Amino acid sequence: MKKIWAIVKKEIKSFFISPIAYIVIAMFLLISGYFFSIIVFNTQMADMRIIFHNMGITLLFISPIITMRTFAEERKLGTIELLYTSPLTLQEIVFGKYLSCIVLFLIITGVTLEYPLLLRLFGKPDWGPILTAYLGFVLLGMTFLAIGVFASSLTENQIVATVVSFSLLLLLWIIGWAGDTVGGILGRFLSSISIYNHFEDFVKGVVDTKHIIYYLSVIFSAIFLTIKRLEWKRW
């Protein structure tokens, strides 16, 4: 556990030494802030449902940028050899890297808390759906990041990692549409693996264990595949 924490600390430091962290935070706040003001001014309602949808889509764009460097950069620079020859298990390395991305994501999420607080100043927002939506948003982000970490482990090139994880995420986001057209068992299956469909209920204020299990299993699978990927051809 101490070693995982050491990796998290190191990763967070390098996020903030390089401009990535600042750019990602600024970009996300700019875009979500724009959505927030436009939507609130238009609807004149203390309601965050549409805002959460848009934040989800914005997250789809920025999470590949958070995760792209995790493994691709270390492999390109060769510093991964340093980790592999230290008394670290692959699990510790992968968890450490993944947790550091989550920490950055939680910082971003923390800043967005200003939106409901602003609503509270001028109106009476319904806190229930806002809290469940935040739960869903965090799970959504963790899922995106897990897939991004996996994509980063596939390549030495950060741009390739970004493109791969973005495509995977977008595909999983929109795959529900195909589900509606195909219909039948296959259709139901496609809808059930859509990231978007599972997010919807949280935004509406519904916490269903099936959605939580869905997100956790995607996270688990992505992390498992990352570990297997890194083992491959070495042992």
Add this chain to the structure above:
Amino acid sequence: MIEVENLNKSYGQLKALNNVSFKVEKGQVVGLLGPNGAGKTTMMRILTGYFSADSGNAKVADYDISENPMEVKRRVGYMTENPLLYTEMTVWDYLSFLADIKEVPVREKKNRIEKTMEETGVSQMKNRVISRLSRGYKQRVGLAQALIHNPEVLVLDEPTVGLDPKQIIEIRELIKGLSGQKTIILSTHILPEASMICEKIVIIDKGKIVAVDTQEELMRRLKGAERVYLEIKGNKEKILQLIQSIKGVKSCVEDVSKDKSHFVANIDCELGTDVREDIFRIIAQNDGVIYEMRPVDMSLEEVFLRLTTTENQEGGAVI
């Protein structure tokens, strides 16, 4: 301390290691010598647990590397050819991170980092960002990284490559200072370096071990002859013929001639014979003048070249 048995490793078609076996005793400094692409780095990556061999066994610090890689990694310090550095970090942060992942106890951490920085001479650079350091200091930080957890075994891949002569000497002194307390295996293609630091030399070429021995023994066995360098003035044909007839002389070859009567000859003699007295007498009796006469040591370079280039002709006889 290190035991390697029948190690094989291929990259696709290329056989990087071919049935490699050798042993290193505790406290020994061993040089892994070979041309570029001989398999030195592959060997070291297996010993440090970076990847596994295709077949064969390797034991480091009494732990089998494939069964117990964690225990091995706890006891091995590894410095790669290009030091692997997180260049955006300061020296202190970098070493502190490595101390954490290499399980240095929290209480000892600060002392350990300070001691290692002192040993490697980077103390005054501790708050500098690594990317701003000179090549020599980066190399030292790389070495500090390998030493941070006070390992029993040190694996150093070309530790002096790319340094200026002064830095090379300093790094060599540093390694020499560590010998005795630590088992060290270092790779190099610079021969004088191996002969200077290492007690035992493993010569490796195209993935195969060509010779394992101490430096003196290696040269003695390979030479099979003593050589005398001779610069004389006198009757060339007669003197060469007479030298040839001395008991123990295997060959006497004229090397460079300054003019008709002033020339240089290389004389190969059987092992353990000293023919210099006889040569002196012959030349004196024939009115010749000796300008220079000295025994020649075959350098490690020659040994190395013989072993790695004419392996097919005489390699079998060497081992």
